[in-house]
Amino acid sequence: MAAVDSLHYVVNVHAKALxxxxxxxxxxxxxxxxxxxxxxxxxxxxxxxxxxxxxxLVCATHGDPEREDxxxxxxxxxxxxxxxxxxxxxxxxxxxxxxxxxxxxxxAAGSRLVLVGRPALPEAxxxxxxxxxxxxxxxxxxxxxLVQGHRRILFLGGDPGLSTGEQRREGYLHALRAHGVPYAExxxxxxxxxxVSGYQRTRDALKAGLDxxxxxxxxxxxxxxxxxxLRDADLDVPGDVSLVGFDDVPFAADLSPSLTSVxxxxxxxxxxxxxxxxxxxxxxxxxxxxVLSTQLVIRQSVRKVG
Numbered sequence: 001m002a003a004v005d006s007l008h009y010v011v012n013v014h015a016k017a018l019x020x021x022x023x024x025x026x027x028x029x030x031x032x033x034x035x036x037x038x039x040x041x042x043x044x045x046x047x048x049x050x051x052x053x054x055x056x057l058v059c060a061t062h063g064d065p066e067r068e069d070x071x072x073x074x075x076x077x078x079x080x081x082x083x084x085x086x087x088x089x090x091x092x093x094x095x096x097x098x099x100x101x102x103x104x105x106x107x108a109a110g111s112r113l114v115l116v117g118r119p120a121l122p123e124a125x126x127x128x129x130x131x132x133x134x135x136x137x138x139x140x141x142x143x144x145x146l147v148q149g150h151r152r153i154l155f156l157g158g159d160p161g162l163s164t165g166e167q168r169r170e171g172y173l174h175a176l177r178a179h180g181v182p183y184a185e186x187x188x189x190x191x192x193x194x195x196v197s198g199y200q201r202t203r204d205a206l207k208a209g210l211d212x213x214x215x216x217x218x219x220x221x222x223x224x225x226x227x228x229x230l231r232d233a234d235l236d237v238p239g240d241v242s243l244v245g246f247d248d249v250p251f252a253a254d255l256s257p258s259l260t261s262v263x264x265x266x267x268x269x270x271x272x273x274x275x276x277x278x279x280x281x282x283x284x285x286x287x288x289x290x291v292l293s294t295q296l297v298i299r300q301s302v303r304k305v306g
Contacts, residue, residue: 031087033060036249044113076109082277084114088164091119103127112277119163129289132271137294138171139261141244146179149306150214154187157218198225220245238303243270257300298305
């Protein structure tokens with residue numbers, strides 16, 4: 001033991017993993033680690049993994065599918081207990097094919113693929129899906145504006161084809177139909193979920209002379225850009241234009257005015273992903289597809305019109 005201490009000996013974790021004597025880590029793979037919503041998913045994963053005595057690893061793809069491929073393979077080689085992929089995706093054949101390959105390869109290595117906020121796979125595969133109610137949340141947001149008398153609502157959704165963006169758009173359209181309000185194509189403007197995009201899309205809508213009294217922003221980051229563009233145009237929120245965001249990130253309550261937003265239980269998504277992945281062998285009739293609810297949090301950024 002004196003030699004161990006003097007030489008600073010470290011156990012070879014790879015050898016221990018091969019012997020089955022060490023619990024595999026939980027790997028979290030996401031597009032970007034700087035976004036506030038994804039950071040909260042990561043916090044949930046880390047907290048639940050720590051409670052269960054597991055190391056958590058966080059990896060960023062920066063939107064590169066090849067990097068995602070490499071990271072999933074690396075985590076398979078590292079004997080990860082679960083690989084958690086987070087964030088929306090374009091629902092095309094390439095996506096479904098890649099996810100099916102991940103699921104089978106990880107399962108063969110004794111690991112588990114967990115999709116968080118990503119489209120479920122269309123066939124029976126060894127995968128766990130933890131999602132949240134995008135459609136219902138967007139419906140609540142649009143419904144709130146409509147109940148307050150707004151009939152011209154600018155919808156700043158996500159990039160075309162992005163699963164979260166498409167689901168939120170469906171919720172927005174459902175609310176319009178429920179209130180008998182005609183769909184106005186010019187008010188439906190897709191784009192990236194960024195502050196810059198929110199600013200640019202709002203500025204362009206104002207320059208084009210679009211008539212709207214309310215804005216439904218696809219995320220709170222988009223809402224930040226909307227708020228800045230409206231202020232630059234000397235428009236008051238909610239005096240001139242009402243605004244609703246999506247995510248309810250921590251700063252939403254501290255904005256001026258405080259932002260009405262759809263709360264997504266991001267930390268619970270992370271915790272649930274780890275729990276379902278690690279307990280799957282213990283559940284006799286366990287559900288491998290869970291959808292968490294969203295909730296509209298009403299603050300000061302919406303006012304009644306008419």
